[in-house]
Amino acid sequence: MVDRELLLRKAVALEQYLTELEEFRNLEPETYRGDWKTQRIVERSLHLAIEACLDLADHLIADRRLRVPATQGETFEILRDARLLDSFLATSLIQMAKFRNILVHDYARIDPDQILRILREHLQDLDAFRLAVLASA
Numbered sequence: 001m002v003d004r005e006l007l008l009r010k011a012v013a014l015e016q017y018l019t020e021l022e023e024f025r026n027l028e029p030e031t032y033r034g035d036w037k038t039q040r041i042v043e044r045s046l047h048l049a050i051e052a053c054l055d056l057a058d059h060l061i062a063d064r065r066l067r068v069p070a071t072q073g074e075t076f077e078i079l080r081d082a083r084l085l086d087s088f089l090a091t092s093l094i095q096m097a098k099f100r101n102i103l104v105h106d107y108a109r110i111d112p113d114q115i116l117r118i119l120r121e122h123l124q125d126l127d128a129f130r131l132a133v134l135a136s137a
Helices: 004-022 029-033 036-064 072-081 087-105 112-121 123-136
Strands: none
Touching (some): 004 123, 029 112
């Protein structure tokens, strides 16, 4: 059985991270590259938002007794295979899970252009996932 209260707490946290990230959505590349404080805020907020998605996904997988993922990216494949996510959203979230690993483990490889692309083009994917989880719970 879905722990609705836990799900709602995670969904609210995700919504808050996305709201905070919206403030940085239209940053100019030069401004972003030249401001290490903004970089840290954006990178950490993205990390937390992606982690919230992974937590929500893990909760759904456990609740539905789906197979255990071997990787974080596979988490979203499992939800796609269970028809809880469409292919487009699952693909985007798989890429986000991979990007989370770069944020956490390999700071030297963080590409500012990729960060800005995520801010402009993929924040809505994280929110779409949040809404899909709430609808399926």
